[in-house]
Amino acid sequence: MDTNPHRISAAESEVMKVLWADSPKAAEDVVAILAKDQGWAEGTVKTLLNRLLNKGAIAADKDGRRFLYRPLIGRDDYVDTESQGLLDRLFDGRLAPLVSHFSKREKLAPEDVAELRRLLEKLDDQ
Amino acid sequence: MDTNPHRISAAESEVMKVLWADSPKAAEDVVAILAKDQGWAEGTVKTLLNRLLNKGAIAADKDGRRFLYRPLIGRDDYVDTESQGLLDRLFDGRLAPLVSHFSKREKLAPEDVAELRRLLEKLDDQ
DNA sequence: ACATTTCGTTTACGCGCGTAATCGTTGGCT
């Protein structure tokens, strides 16, 4: 079904999130953050780092005796793939129907509407 | 990680899609559609129908010798959960940043922009 | 009645994921 070669899993994306926030980082630091945020044990995070390495999603640069990890794929690209995937699956690949859905479900906060309006105006200007 | 009790998987959602499009339907019809659309074997679809039954996502009403299947959860609810999940994971739970992301990536077709504009106008009117 | 078809149910199986524990290696300390 999902024939995509090397997808980033949910747990893995938490690791990516940490590295996107600030990198490069030693494993120790990633572990510390995810222990706090997700309650994960050291081994868990090490495994995830390795799987991401094998998938080519991050790189590890030797820094003395340890490695420093950094993302190889951009957060924007990731966000893009995920978002487009959802749109494709649920909204015929287009954005407007999603917004329409949220609107119908009354899930549009006034500040969201305001921000959308600003966005559209900016698009007009160019 | 995903502690949600009874999540609808990707393959299962294809079955739901068929039933949402038109129900109730006999297994045979669901099988026929998914054989064509997804290339799935009969057994595969049967399994998915059963898993959905166990999850309480669909119901089966006896119709003579066979069963007719119909969704128990609404498509809108499903779409809602999925969309909100994505927004929560990637966009701090809000819609505007997603639209902004698409805009930045130049993935907004002119007709999307037009449709968004119409939507916002309609929101104004009430 | 019996064989055959038709459905639904049960069982199977490999894979990735979440979650670790354990192993191996290498640099530092005594």
Add this chain to the structure above:
DNA sequence: AGCCAACGATTACGCGCGTAAACGAAATGT
């Protein structure tokens, strides 16, 4: 030189999913 600590790598294991095959019961044709 030998031992310990730190770190990455390897192995483990149960679970759900994708994908079916096999099984069983009920209806139908002959």
